[in-house]
Amino acid sequence: MVRLFLLYMLAASVLFGSSAREEAQFLGAETSFKTALAKAKTQKKMLVMVVVKENCRWCSKLVHRTMGDPDVKEVLEKNYVTLILDRHDKYPKVFTEDFFPSVFYIDYSTGQSVYENVGYIGKKCFLNDLRGAQKTRESLYSKEQ
Numbered sequence: 001m002v003r004l005f006l007l008y009m010l011a012a013s014v015l016f017g018s019s020a021r022e023e024a025q026f027l028g029a030e031t032s033f034k035t036a037l038a039k040a041k042t043q044k045k046m047l048v049m050v051v052v053k054e055n056c057r058w059c060s061k062l063v064h065r066t067m068g069d070p071d072v073k074e075v076l077e078k079n080y081v082t083l084i085l086d087r088h089d090k091y092p093k094v095f096t097e098d099f100f101p102s103v104f105y106i107d108y109s110t111g112q113s114v115y116e117n118v119g120y121i122g123k124k125c126f127l128n129d130l131r132g133a134q135k136t137r138e139s140l141y142s143k144e145q
Helices: 002-016 020-027 033-043 057-067 070-079 123-144
Strands: 046-052 080-086 102-106 113-118
Touching: 020 046, 020 057, 020 080, 033 046, 033 080, 046 057, 046 123, 057 070, 057 123, 070 080, 070 123, 102 123, 113 123
Parallel strands: 046 080
Antiparallel strands: 046 102, 102 113
């Protein structure tokens, strides 16, 4: 009975959306831009910042279906610092977007976005974006390090 209830709650959150904090908690992601960027600098990892909107079902699908996929989750945990923010949270407004979810791939050394995407994307495209962002970052900043 408890399992059925938990399954229902998970399905409801995916279908109807939830808050940025709930999404971050699901992934074990950071919820503060400043903290996440400092962690990325310390670990020398790119920052993947996902800006969501409350009750956005596409935002929840991106987090739960795509980013929650075991293969994607493994790549994120190993090579990136993940940050989930609500569009009303405090973060540099240079990352403002009018479509949700918005994903920014941010260089840890400069704090600048090297790659961006908006809207829901599936596992394969998300993994391609992670690789593409890493290649772009390396081509832009590899000579400086």
